[in-house]
Amino acid sequence: xxxxxxxxxxxGVGCAILGTMIWRFAGVLLAxxxxxxSPLMGWVNTMAYAMVSAVLMIILAHPIGVLAxxxxxxxxxxxxxxxxxxxxxxxxxxxxxCGVCSFALAVTFF
Amino acid sequence: xxxxxYHALSVRQTRWNASVDAxxxxxxxxxxxxxxxxxxxxxxxxxxxxxxxxxxxxWGMPGQVAFASLYSAGASLxxxxxxxxxANMRMxxxxxxxxxxxxxxxxxxxxxxxxxxxxxxAITAWANVAxxxxxxxxxxxxxxxxxxxxxIFAFGILGTIxxxxxxxxxxxxxxxxxxxxxxxxxxxxxxxxxxxxxxxxVIFGGALSPVFFPFAGEWAILLSGVVGGSIASxxxxxxxxxxxxxxx
Numbered sequence: 001x002x003x004x005x006x007x008x009x010x011x012g013v014g015c016a017i018l019g020t021m022i023w024r025f026a027g028v029l030l031a032x033x034x035x036x037x038s039p040l041m042g043w044v045n046t047m048a049y050a051m052v053s054a055v056l057m058i059i060l061a062h063p064i065g066v067l068a069x070x071x072x073x074x075x076x077x078x079x080x081x082x083x084x085x086x087x088x089x090x091x092x093x094x095x096x097x098c099g100v101c102s103f104a105l106a107v108t109f110f
Numbered sequence: 111x112x113x114x115x116y117h118a119l120s121v122r123q124t125r126w127n128a129s130v131d132a133x134x135x136x137x138x139x140x141x142x143x144x145x146x147x148x149x150x151x152x153x154x155x156x157x158x159x160x161x162x163x164x165x166x167x168x169w170g171m172p173g174q175v176a177f178a179s180l181y182s183a184g185a186s187l188x189x190x191x192x193x194x195x196x197a198n199m200r201m202x203x204x205x206x207x208x209x210x211x212x213x214x215x216x217x218x219x220x221x222x223x224x225x226x227x228x229x230x231x232a233i234t235a236w237a238n239v240a241x242x243x244x245x246x247x248x249x250x251x252x253x254x255x256x257x258x259x260x261x262i263f264a265f266g267i268l269g270t271i272x273x274x275x276x277x278x279x280x281x282x283x284x285x286x287x288x289x290x291x292x293x294x295x296x297x298x299x300x301x302x303x304x305x306x307x308x309x310x311x312v313i314f315g316g317a318l319s320p321v322f323f324p325f326a327g328e329w330a331i332l333l334s335g336v337v338g339g340s341i342a343s344x345x346x347x348x349x350x351x352x353x354x355x356x357x358x
Contacts, residue, residue: 107318
């Protein structure tokens, strides 16, 4: 049983690595051939951004592990503060600091 | 416009400058981000070596997180492959765009060497090489990328190692704050995308996924990506016509 779980884990790691490697490999092959500013490229790019954002929002809205001990309101406060600061200052690290500190305050005091 | 001072730099000096740029802040955030991932991976049931291999072999947060959560759910290998592929699909575009910025072809590297160097590409390195274009001439950007990407990779791996054992050292009240850094950091970075269409896609993708998630599960990522990205693309192309504005 333990061995089976181990095999499942390692083959899973291999599948995950392969699932990322194919894009990097394809990117290297296509780099010289595709004009980066074509409409098709723009579409694929927006899908990639939307997908990353989708993953992050699932982590925030339906977290697993220790993050699930916080409320959705607390997590949204942290996100909102970070977004507001990055929107007005364009400074990523400052926004990250403000967002995380707001979240820390929210989970500590509310 | 590239700065004349930077034009005079050697490849070695450029690599050094890039490492210093990484050491100013991005590498610490990456270290914390990967520590956050490592804790999630541990909670998902991955052992230390699997977690380390995931960071070394994938080196792309969303795909790593998707893998950890699918692993904990006991998803099929096919679903793991598809979900991680989808979560890290952006790598294709990032590689194409960074190779173009750095004039990678002019460095006469073999296919495998190009694949090797592109392995270290993630959002932070990509965004920083794009910013370095303002200072460095194209022929030095590859050296810049090498210095920057390897530095943050080293810190990311260090974070993975430390993060795995952090849950023993840090109380859960503090740990959940550390874990929160990961999604917020990436979200703030992508919402800051230069192209308006991409920023819009971040908003649509992020708004749709929690709606799709209850009935679509992990497929919510694909669904939100395709629907959100397509709406953003169509809106920007046919309604806002942002592509007709001055480039960048």
